[in-house]
Amino acid sequence: VDVMDAMECAVGKLLRGTGEVPERDGLRDTPKRVARALVFAGKGYEDTAKRALGGALFVEEELVHADGEIVMVRDITFFSTCESNLLPFYGRCHVAYIPKDGTIAGLSKFARIVEVFARRLQRQQKLTDEVAQAIFGEVKPHGVAVVIQGHHMVDGSDAPLRTTSAALGSLLPSNGEYWDEFCALMQLQGLYGTIPEPGFTAVFQKSPSTPMFTYVEPESLPFKIAKCLCGKLSNGNENGKHSNGHAQGNGNCNGREEMSPAGTSVSGEALRRHDLGAWRKDEHNISEMEEAVRVLIQGMGDDPSREGLRNTPSQYVQNLLKGTEGYEVSLENLASTLKGHEEAENVPQHPGPVVYLGVNVMSQCEHHLLPFYGRAHIALAPSPGMRHLSQVQVEQVVEAFSRRLQVQERLTRELAIAFSSLSRSAGVMVVVEAYHMCMVARGVQQKSSMTLTLATSGSYDEHKNRTVFLSHIAASRR
16 A cells, blocks of 8 residues: 555544544645645655765865864754644754864755754654764764754643754763853754753743643533534524524535535434544544554554554544544534523623633644644623623633634634623624634644734624734733
């Protein structure tokens, strides 16, 4: 079987294992995209440091008799994939070495060497060690030191900066003065945090972190399963119909049959009745998903049975299932949790909107199965009988729709529909700002690019009201 075909089949099993329908629009090409992205992320297995260096070593006569003068290349950007959970980590690598016998290397080659080892399944300390060992072995300097600062998606949307180091030869900390000089050079550009000695990790937290896979316990979210095959949400219409005319929660927009989680062709009504929660916990399903992950690891060029990867399939599947728990939640279920509190929680009529700023968003792109994360800002225009939503309830609603395979545009619209129905406000505006790891993991490598989407209803369909809320978001950051 062709490697790419096997990887695409494995991705399809993972999608079906979450309860998704791989044949639907938006997911139809996901297996191909994910397989290509993983092969790209494993390109380093096909290369070596020697080939990356390409013989770009030069002897500078002026340096032959130089006494321990450090050369440093800072801020080499990298993207890698964590071998423990297949989640991205990325950041900057700093390389320093002391030339021996006047031999120096082409500066661009250090970036090439870093990429060779970053494009593999890695741990940050292991990556740091391998880069240092490769430079020491190929350039043959008196000493080499490497510092890597990385953000790990498993740490959350506000991931702390992890710093690791490695040193060999005369730059070992035991040699004292050279290591101290190296640390002083690192501080010239305002290095965050401290440089740990080799083998240790320093963590620098600039702002509070929200763990990616730490959620409210299920007991506090007593939601039942209800999801319409068309992907639309129950939006409180009195006739209980979507715009295409079928009943909410059990319709099939195009009349074609879909695949159930068990892989059987069933009608929309049968799929609606299927116990999705039980399927997602089914031992055979989980075992099939874990085997699919092993196929993906092999396709990348690594051995899933080696130390460091043995538990990865289980960890990845666990994370994927937790990150898609929102499939077990519907708008109707969310609304049912507010019943009985309507009178006590009505908001008194007042002229200004109710605003919630900076609500954490952590989701997964359905096109590449990579995280996107950021913040949601919600404005509710007051109306008679408007229902109050606490900050915790707002966060639960955002979590429920984020914990699915998503695209940001749809997520923003779904949140607007949900808050309109739940709050009974005169208007809703939702703004989502997010960073997408598919912009970093793939060839474009735009880690600083942010995507902003907005969705409105009611009074916020007027542009002047939108502008006021956007200005309010901006003012809150000054």
